[in-house]
Amino acid sequence: MPELPEVEMARRYLDATALHQPIHRVTVKHQRILGNVSAARLRERLVGKEFSESTRHGKYLFARTGEGWLVFHFGMTGRLAYFKSMDKEPEHDSLLFSFANGYHLSYDCQRLLGRINWAESVESFIAQRQLGPDALRVSQEDFVERLGGKRGMVKSALMDQHAIAGIGNIYSDEILFQMDIHPQTGAHRLDRSVWQEMHGVAQDILREAIRRRAEPDDFPDSFLIPRREEGERCPRDGASLQRVRVSGRSAYFCPRHQKKM
Numbered sequence: 194m195p196e197l198p199e200v201e202m203a204r205r206y207l208d209a210t211a212l213h214q215p216i217h218r219v220t221v222k223h224q225r226i227l228g229n230v231s232a233a234r235l236r237e238r239l240v241g242k243e244f245s246e247s248t249r250h251g252k253y254l255f256a257r258t259g260e261g262w263l264v265f266h267f268g269m270t271g272r273l274a275y276f277k278s279m280d281k282e283p284e285h286d287s288l289l290f291s292f293a294n295g296y297h298l299s300y301d302c303q304r305l306l307g308r309i310n311w312a313e314s315v316e317s318f319i320a321q322r323q324l325g326p327d328a329l330r331v332s333q334e335d336f337v338e339r340l341g342g343k344r345g346m347v348k349s350a351l352m353d354q355h356a357i358a359g360i361g362n363i364y365s366d367e368i369l370f371q372m373d374i375h376p377q378t379g380a381h382r383l384d385r386s387v388w389q390e391m392h393g394v395a396q397d398i399l400r401e402a403i404r405r406r407a408e409p410d411d412f413p414d415s416f417l418i419p420r421r422e423e424g425e426r427c428p429r430d431g432a433s434l435q436r437v438r439v440s441g442r443s444a445y446f447c448p449r450h451q452k453k454m
């Protein structure tokens with residue numbers, strides 16, 4: 194599932210391909226991916242305009258067009274693809290932007306869990322969705338304040354988009370792996386100094402993932418993510434990785450160096 198690093202790569206991809214090109218046609222292939230905007234309204238707002246800039250907040254990608262912003266959320270399987278010949282159209286093309294230059298940008302979403310919304314401003318969208326600050330921009334003080342006092346498990350706290358936006362199931366596992374913390378540890382049991390350290394560790398992990406283009410195969414050998422499967426071994430101490438359920442999601446951890454407190 195696309196989390197902050199994957200969405201940041203999508204933002205850069207949009208910038209490198211589709212920015213500043215007049216939009217000639219908008220084709221909605223699956224109505225289900227439309228959130229607060231109808232296909233007709235989308236066409237009305239986009240045709241003849243262009244994407245003039247982009248930004249990201251947490252797992253949301255914003256592309257400005259004229260007086261508003263198109264907001265992409267990628268769900269479990271969403272991605273962008275830019276191509277010229279329709280032979281290259283992705284199999285699960287859900288929304289297609291066709292540009293005056295003959296190229297197309299597809300929002301491809303196999304499981305149709307992603308959503309396209311329209312926002313008057315980035316700030317209003319963040320406020321309406323009650324999203325916390327972006328995980329890469331949040332200050333240490335704010336991070337500690339927002340997560341330190343939470344009830345429930347530490348992994349759930351990290352994944353709560355209302356607290357901090359951008360970290361999901363995969364990257365929360367990596368953060369806890371590198372912090373030597375069991376994912377089912379109560380958030381309130383961690384000292385302030387641990388949360389302070391976690392702020393830096395989380396940002397280092399997210400930055401490193403972006404530097405490696407969010408390609409797990411290119412991640413450092415010390416990372417959990419490329420080995421995040423049952424039966425795999427901890428890259429630090431060789432123990433067999435284990436899986437537990439946290440907030441309905443599968444958490445992977447090393448039973449040897451992430452002891453339950």
Ligand SMILES: [Zn+2]
Pocket residue numbers: 427428429430431432447448449450451
């Ligand atoms: Zn280990």
